[in-house]
Amino acid sequence: xxxxxxxxxxxxxxxxxxxxxxxxxxxxxxxxxxxxxxxxxxxxxxxxxxxxxxxxxxxxxxxxxxxxxxxxxxxxxxxxxxxxxxxxxxxxxxxxxxxxxxxxxxxxxxxxxxxxxxxxxxxxxxxxxxxxxxxxxxxxxxxxxxxxxxxxxxxxxxxxxxxxxxxxxxxxx
Amino acid sequence: xxxxxxxxxxxxxxxxxxxxxxxxxxxxxxxxxxxxxxxxxxxxxxxxxxxxxxxxxxxxxxxxxxxxxxxxxxxxxxxxxxxxxxxxxxxxxxxxxxxxxxxxxxxxxxxxxxxxxxxxxxxxxxxxxxxxxxxx
Numbered sequence: 265x266x267x268x269x270x271x272x273x274x275x276x277x278x279x280x281x282x283x284x285x286x287x288x289x290x291x292x293x294x295x296x297x298x299x300x301x302x303x304x305x306x307x308x309x310x311x312x313x314x315x316x317x318x319x320x321x322x323x324x325x326x327x328x329x330x331x332x333x334x335x336x337x338x339x340x341x342x343x344x345x346x347x348x349x350x351x352x353x354x355x356x357x358x359x360x361x362x363x364x365x366x367x368x369x370x371x372x373x374x375x376x377x378x379x380x381x382x383x384x385x386x387x388x389x390x391x392x393x394x395x396x397x398x399x400x401x402x403x404x405x406x407x408x409x410x411x412x413x414x415x416x417x418x419x420x421x422x423x424x425x426x427x428x429x430x431x432x433x434x435x436x437x
Numbered sequence: 438x439x440x441x442x443x444x445x446x447x448x449x450x451x452x453x454x455x456x457x458x459x460x461x462x463x464x465x466x467x468x469x470x471x472x473x474x475x476x477x478x479x480x481x482x483x484x485x486x487x488x489x490x491x492x493x494x495x496x497x498x499x500x501x502x503x504x505x506x507x508x509x510x511x512x513x514x515x516x517x518x519x520x521x522x523x524x525x526x527x528x529x530x531x532x533x534x535x536x537x538x539x540x541x542x543x544x545x546x547x548x549x550x551x552x553x554x555x556x557x558x559x560x561x562x563x564x565x566x567x568x569x570x571x572x573x
Contacts, residue, residue, distance in 0.1 A: 294464075301460040302495040304451075309506070323509045331512055332491075332498045337466035370471075370481045373490035375562075377516030407482050433518075 269366035269411040269436070270400045274358065282360040282415075283395035286342070287335035292387045295329045302330065328384040331428075335391045357397055357413060357434075366411055366436060374412060374433030383425045390422045398431065411436045438508055438570065440547055442535050449500035449531040453488050453523040453555075461492045487522035493529065493553045493562045500531040500551070501568060510570035517551065517564025527555045533566065544569040 292315060299308035311318045311327065318327040329335075339345075355365030385391060398414040413434045419427040451457060455473075462468050467489055470477035475485035494517065501512050523529045530553065537548040547570065552563045 298464045301457075301464045302492070302499060304457055304460050309502075330495070330498060330502070332495050334465050337464060372481070372522075373519050375516065375518040375564075376490075376494055377514070379514050380512055382511055382513075 265404070265408045266367075269368060269402055269409060271364065271366070273363050274366070274400060277358070277361045277363045278397055278399060280361050281394060281396045282357050283393065283417075285336055285340045285393045285395075287389075287391040287393075288339060288341055290329060290333075290335050290385055290387055290389045290391070292327055294335065295327055295333065295387065298333050299330060302332075324384060324386075326386065328386050331378075331380055331384075333385055335385065335389075336393060341390070357415065361397065368411060368436035370407070370437050372435040374435040376430060376432050378428050378430040380428050381426050383421065383427045385421070385427060391427065392420050394418050405437065408437045440535060440538055440545060440570070442538060444535045446500060446504045446533040446535075446549070449496050449503060451496060451529050453527040453529050454525045455486070458486075458488050458492065461489060461495070465489075465491060467491065483522060484524060487524050488527075488529070490519035490522070490562065493517070493519065493523065493531070496529065496531040496553060497533075497551050497562075497564065497566070500533060501549075501566060504533075505568060505570065508570050510568055513546075513567040513569050515551065515564065515566045517553075517562040519562050521559060521561045523553075523555065523561060529561070530554055530556075536565075540572065543572055545572050 296313045299312035311322045315327055319325060358365035395415050395417045398416050401412045402409055415432050417430045421427060458472050462472060471481050472486055472489055478486040497515060497517065532554060533549040533551040535547055535549055539546050547568050549566045551566045553561045555561060
């Protein structure tokens with residue numbers, strides 16, 4: 265087990281912005297498929313797949329995406345991910361910051377916290393996500409020394425309205 | 438809607454396994470070996486492939502949305518720690534209980550403990566949430 269995963273170079277990168285992504289316009293079909301997956305095997309609520317129903321019965325005046333919907337899956341406005349970027353997985357944060365990643369072998373999703381502003385994602389919206397490295401910490405675990413990486417992600421829509429601020433913790437070991 | 442401290446929300450219950458995980462992977466582009474391959478899951482210290490934390494996260498949202506349906510209420514904050522993973526054939530329940538209620542600017546602000554658990558009561562992802570429900 266190493267004494268630490270956190271190098272001086274990694275420590276110096278804390279606070280850095282490592283990602284600025286813009287989504288493709290959200291489609292109704294994107295929302296329908298998301299709702300089908302997260303409510304499976306039950307049918308998703310009608311407000312996520314029936315535009316007429318959503319327009320006449322929901323307080324949103326039409327279809328809105330579930331709060332946890334991810335408009336960045338598969339491809340952003342920058343196009344499909346490069347072959348080189350595929351498989352980077354756990355080391356994406358460090359590589360984007362120009363830092364050598366830790367030599368960990370496994371990763372887990374440690375936790376998430378989110379603040380929603382009340383601005384919802386709708387069909388046609390283009391979402392921007394700006395992600396920063398907030399902190400590194402570590403502690404021993406049953407599988408070895410665990411590295412905790414906290415990032416913060418701020419999402420805005422095409423009008424500059426803030427949708428959410430989300431923090432995520434990635435555990436590597 | 439009656440909201441008082443100690444009220445338990447109707448749980449959101451789903452079966453864990455590849456049928457659910459593959460569908461979620463398809464919409465979230467989350468084809469990570471630990472969620473698809475028993476060998477990769479065992480290499481990570483589990484008995485086999487295991488479910489996504491992000492899917493438990495989605496179930497917590499579903500739980501809160503179903504409770505808020507028809508109230509014009511909204512989720513304000515949500516957080517959780519992923520302490521254990523769901524494994525194949527687990528029954529995962531997202532649950533919540535009201536811990537505090539207050540009125541603020543025409544809204545009822547409700548604090549809740551939120552979590553996912555499996556059938557033996559083991560909590561997978563404990564957390565908390567705040568929702569706001571219009572009072573008029």
